[in-house]
Amino acid sequence: MTNRKKTNITLAEVSKAAKVSLNTAAKVLAGQSKTARISEKTAKKVQKIAQTLGYVPNQMARNLRAQKTRIIGIFVADMIDPIYAAITHAILEELPKHNLFPLLTVAEAGYEMCRQTWLRNRIDGLIFCGTNAEMTPQVFAELKKRNIPAVIAGNYYLPSNHSAFLPQVSLVHIDNHAGMQLAINHLVEQKKQKIAFITGPKFHSDAQDRLQAYEYIIKNYQKTIIADLNTDERFWQRGYLALKKIFEQNIKIDAVIAYDDLVAIGAIKFLNENSVNIPNDVAVVGFDNLPQAEYSTPSLTSLYQPAQAIGQRSVELLVKHLEHENKIEHVHMMPVLVPRESTQFGNARNNQNYISHL
Amino acid sequence: MTNRKKTNITLAEVSKAAKVSLNTAAKVLAGQSKTARISEKTAKKVQKIAQTLGYVPNQMARNLRAQKTRIIGIFVADMIDPIYAAITHAILEELPKHNLFPLLTVAEAGYEMCRQTWLRNRIDGLIFCGTNAEMTPQVFAELKKRNIPAVIAGNYYLPSNHSAFLPQVSLVHIDNHAGMQLAINHLVEQKKQKIAFITGPKFHSDAQDRLQAYEYIIKNYQKTIIADLNTDERFWQRGYLALKKIFEQNIKIDAVIAYDDLVAIGAIKFLNENSVNIPNDVAVVGFDNLPQAEYSTPSLTSLYQPAQAIGQRSVELLVKHLEHENKIEHVHMMPVLVPRESTQFGNARNNQNYISHL
């Protein structure tokens, strides 16, 4: 391993070069010249010497002595998922503004590995970008025992036997109820009267919330039509199979809201293959506004997931907890409906130029 | 800030509880029982006590004393880009296998911020998942001076005045030449004879490599047809405008290879809007095999970017450098052609069931 003794200079060396005590140099470089009432002349001198020597403080020594690290663990349930990636990204941008440092751990490493990393590095707080089956109520209990505040950002894994920890941890996520209301309003405006819902994976909090919201709201407009699958199919296959089932059972629909965009695109695939006109015969709405929504044909109306805001808000909440403001909060961020071709007429396919030369 | 003095127990406490010296406990818990010839009985006793007390070593103290950290900085040029996300993910999974620890820094923080983070935490090595305009040759010179080995994984920012550092840093990226050969072979097999190429952003290494590879290989088959844009348009707009230009100039083509999938999807959008049949009239191939490739209509033939392998390989290279194996390597990983509807006939739209009830 590289030996770097010669390349890194220390506070002691700076103080010696500046001909002041170690203490004085430390105070100046920690930005405490004012409170320690160090003369401006001395401060300037020390700063200049530190600059020319290329002094960079050793964070490990600092943390060890100060008995706090300002390191925030970030658990990422799935970095390949664009929503988690966006939330993680927002958190990484936000932490430095509060003089906090990220320590990223990924789900694939396994819980014990993550735990070791957090504890060895003496994290001062923890943000979960999603959770998985390993994140049991016991995990949150240990964090609490060790005085490590935690916040969950985004979707989380929620089998019925896990729900006990919910009142004990702060959450920040999309307002699925509001999102569903926006989706239904939008479709009702388009005179749709048989709006179906395709469910998502059973143990995802967002899937549960969206299903509940659909059931609760749709009653005001029509009979409930739920396309549920008893399989573990995910991604577009789920939407494809769900619609296949509906059509095989000869259930009449004129619109479908899918748990998420991938499921919605599966539904579109099925409709396209069977020459069902979108949106005239069946309109489609997804959730999350993934990049795929813009690129599908027809492009997909979706509910924008405010990932940036979720990330920021979860950092703010964690900072409050670090400052011993221990009130648990569950924050719901508003989604935005992004209308595209899958629910609206005449937005594309009308630009018939440039074909003459073929 | 949380005070955790009471919740974290130290080596000293373990050794006291086990009634051995601090040194003995340290040796056992660092896994050096054998080399220090500590009796198995003592080792077992210490381990058990450490376990029951919940001892977790303090990484900061370790690093400070040992004068090395095994922390690897990871610079991510764009976490929202699925390719960078996938490479980053692979690196995060790979590092722990070598007993190395990641420290993630993102481009948006700015170079100076990243630099401070790296140096304060005394990183032992650095992997760039992409670079940007701030990563000048001087940056690599400083790393070299400080004995911090670096590896670039994936695409990198390459204006002509930056190329000086290339012989001094190890690179791992997709083999664009091989990818282009695969793409052209595939199209030639489909009897295509007027294959155009749509360029990418000027300063991206992948864009430069792909353009060069196209020019070099296509000469064996046909006249060169390059759709270049003097704009900064990115994403699908770039492909859309490039094809528009070609069609306006009445240039005949029967296939198009795009710099990447988003550009390819822009081309598809243009062809769809002008009722040009894909792939019969014009076939389309993209690079990177993004999720969007599967979800576009028609689905897009693309070259799979081996992100997982790139991440793994870059960690391996870095490990070699940490072990003072200082030979610089430029590694090219093979892409895989994923054929889909945009180059092949009759793969979809033939499943005309379930429409009767509408």
Place this chain on the structure above:
DNA sequence: CTGAAAGCGCTTACAG
């Protein structure tokens, strides 16, 4: 306004 000393929790020689 400035300085000398203790100590955070480990690892690394060195002694026996």
Place this chain on the structure above:
DNA sequence: CTGAAAGCGCTTACAG
């Protein structure tokens, strides 16, 4: 096989 001591580079009282 086991132990006592020094020191990594800082910050934190405390003294003057």
